[in-house]
Amino acid sequence: MKVAFQGEPGAFSEQAARIMYPEAAPEPCASMQVVFESVTGHVTARGVIPIENSLFGSVHINYDLLRMHNIQITGELMLRIRHCLMARPGTEIQDIVRVLSHPQALGQCQDYLRRHLSHAEPVPAYDTAGAAKLVARASESGAAAIAPRHAAKKYGLRILAEGIESHAQNYTRFLALALPIKAATLPPDDRAYKTSIAFALRSNVPGALFKSLAVFALRELDLHKIESRPLVGSPGKYLFYLDVAGSRAEPTVQRALGHLEEIAAELRVLGSYPVGRVWDDEVRPEGAWA
Amino acid sequence: MKVAFQGEPGAFSEQAARIMYPEAAPEPCASMQVVFESVTGHVTARGVIPIENSLFGSVHINYDLLRMHNIQITGELMLRIRHCLMARPGTEIQDIVRVLSHPQALGQCQDYLRRHLSHAEPVPAYDTAGAAKLVARASESGAAAIAPRHAAKKYGLRILAEGIESHAQNYTRFLALALPIKAATLPPDDRAYKTSIAFALRSNVPGALFKSLAVFALRELDLHKIESRPLVGSPGKYLFYLDVAGSRAEPTVQRALGHLEEIAAELRVLGSYPVGRVWDDEVRPEGAWA
Numbered sequence: 034m035k036v037a038f039q040g041e042p043g044a045f046s047e048q049a050a051r052i053m054y055p056e057a058a059p060e061p062c063a064s065m066q067v068v069f070e071s072v073t074g075h076v077t078a079r080g081v082i083p084i085e086n087s088l089f090g091s092v093h094i095n096y097d098l099l100r101m102h103n104i105q106i107t108g109e110l111m112l113r114i115r116h117c118l119m120a121r122p123g124t125e126i127q128d129i130v131r132v133l134s135h136p137q138a139l140g141q142c143q144d145y146l147r148r149h150l151s152h153a154e155p156v157p158a159y160d161t162a163g164a165a166k167l168v169a170r171a172s173e174s175g176a177a178a179i180a181p182r183h184a185a186k187k188y189g190l191r192i193l194a195e196g197i198e199s200h201a202q203n204y205t206r207f208l209a210l211a212l213p214i215k216a217a218t219l220p221p222d223d224r225a226y227k228t229s230i231a232f233a234l235r236s237n238v239p240g241a242l243f244k245s246l247a248v249f250a251l252r253e254l255d256l257h258k259i260e261s262r263p264l265v266g267s268p269g270k271y272l273f274y275l276d277v278a279g280s281r282a283e284p285t286v287q288r289a290l291g292h293l294e295e296i297a298a299e300l301r302v303l304g305s306y307p308v309g310r311v312w313d314d315e316v317r318p319e320g321a322w323a
Numbered sequence: 324m325k326v327a328f329q330g331e332p333g334a335f336s337e338q339a340a341r342i343m344y345p346e347a348a349p350e351p352c353a354s355m356q357v358v359f360e361s362v363t364g365h366v367t368a369r370g371v372i373p374i375e376n377s378l379f380g381s382v383h384i385n386y387d388l389l390r391m392h393n394i395q396i397t398g399e400l401m402l403r404i405r406h407c408l409m410a411r412p413g414t415e416i417q418d419i420v421r422v423l424s425h426p427q428a429l430g431q432c433q434d435y436l437r438r439h440l441s442h443a444e445p446v447p448a449y450d451t452a453g454a455a456k457l458v459a460r461a462s463e464s465g466a467a468a469i470a471p472r473h474a475a476k477k478y479g480l481r482i483l484a485e486g487i488e489s490h491a492q493n494y495t496r497f498l499a500l501a502l503p504i505k506a507a508t509l510p511p512d513d514r515a516y517k518t519s520i521a522f523a524l525r526s527n528v529p530g531a532l533f534k535s536l537a538v539f540a541l542r543e544l545d546l547h548k549i550e551s552r553p554l555v556g557s558p559g560k561y562l563f564y565l566d567v568a569g570s571r572a573e574p575t576v577q578r579a580l581g582h583l584e585e586i587a588a589e590l591r592v593l594g595s596y597p598v599g600r601v602w603d604d605e606v607r608p609e610g611a612w613a
Contacts, residue, residue: 064430087552088387090380097378136449140354157449160426200384202554242549243540250533259532260550262377264492 043184106304333474396594
């Protein structure tokens with residue numbers, strides 16, 4: 034089985050794909066659009082995309098792609114983002130004159146850089162795995178990258194320091210995508226499920242959001258996520274993203290969604306899937322893939 | 324008066340600062356943290372920060388900084404993000420061999436690049452204004468940047484094409500920051516106000532979010548934004564960001580916030596301010612600053 038992800042080999046998205054599908058072969062794609070097309074076009078059986086980060090928020094363009102494609106969410110994973118300092122074997126910390134990484138990663142590791150590498154120049158790069166690739170191929174020595182742990186293995190670099198980010202609460206939530214299956218055939222197993230939906234409200238209906246949430250609250254269905262997204266240029270018009278506890282194979286969830294359809298101008302069920310694991314390399318046993 | 328912003332001169336944040344404070348001198352800062360510190364430290368009277376983008380979501384780290392600092396939101400602006408292709412005078416489209424920009428901007432202009440610049444190599448750069456600066460200083464010719472319109476003026480570049488992004492709904496919402504003033508002294512003028520708050524709920528209280536929203540719905544106060552942010556590692560614990568119509572100088576809003584305090588584990592009012600303008604360079608009269 035193949036799993037499409039966006040980015041360079043060694044990117045966090047590839048790690049997410051491998052954790053979610055340990056038996057599958059990850060396929061790098063140039064853009065998120067290509068990840069979706071490789072699933073709808075039967076090129077890969079699954080796609081894995083980042084949907085939100087605990088520091089940088091929801092990836093709205095991926096919600097747009099979810100709404101535009103005939104595709105379903107089939108799983109999720111919360112991946113702890115840990116940054117490592119890596120360089121070519123033989124390069125020691127005192128030899129480093131340049132540190133390459135994505136600007137966000139450089140920012141998150143600012144305290145470490147100030148304390149240990151104040152003599153080195155931070156150099157912004159396209160992405161973290163891309164920075165590791167550049168360091169591996171650089172003609173001069175003295176370059177290091179801040180990148181995911183397993184980018185080091187990928188590009189033959191040596192890890193000099195691990196977990197060098199200042200902010201501890203850095204997680205990215207990934208979604209697995211597949212072609213839709215019929216709602217009635219959803220497996221009612223004993224795991225906890227959640228259902229992701231996107232809906233729009235008729236404008237100028239006072240308290241419409243409150244009514245929308247009542248369809249869940251009155252049925253005692255817990256919400257895992259709620260987010261409004263203003264449609265700029267259409268004052269008062271919003272899209273809402275909502276994750277509700279339960280599978281749409283359950284009658285209560287079905288009735289709540291039917292009720293919401295009476296209120297919403299547009300409703301799209303993006304998928305029902307088991308509540309995902311939180312994955313942190315540091316708390317995995319030795320020998321686990323990541 | 325001075326206004327702090329994060330980024331290179333010519334960045335969209337500088338444009339936002341100039342539109343919101345036409346008489347003030349914008350001060351570039353190395354990080355968002357420095358923008359906040361320059362306001363709390365009385366170095367600048369105001370700061371301007373991006374808080375959400377219509378394609379890329381909320382900037383959670385700026386919400387964290389808002390909660391951590393004794394600072395108030397005093398205004399907002401929705402800025403239409405338009406990308407321009409620019410190069411040194413004398414360089415024509417057919418001469419271009421490299422196009423520098425932030426990866427997000429390169430992605431948004433992919434269709435244009437494919438149609439008009441398929442012979443040129445896209446080169447990712449730190450930020451859009453930084454790309455313009457690099458092009459202005461490059462030793463070889465044949466380089467172009469995708470950057471905000473007024474970065475061209477700043478770095479002596481010539482605009483070859485304007486509004487080259489594919490996705491029309493690209494807006495960034497900026498907030499203006501200032502030291503807090505006493506709530507009672509808020510000017511009750513005739514403009515429409517909104518109030519931004521952040522709150523946390525006691526975990527394991529069923530329907531707590533629904534009750535929280537009831538304090539506004541039952542008083543017929545409209546919501547402009549609602550967003551949950553899971554605290555990963557604390558299952559079931561969430562932070563909520565909410566914008567409600569009205570100023571906290573109004574008794575109804577005050578009562579709603581008092582009521583919310585009974586339900587929430589933590590409540591922070593981030594500011595009351597006039598509802599911001601939507602600014603689009605293309606619909607401004609000639610001669611306007613931007």
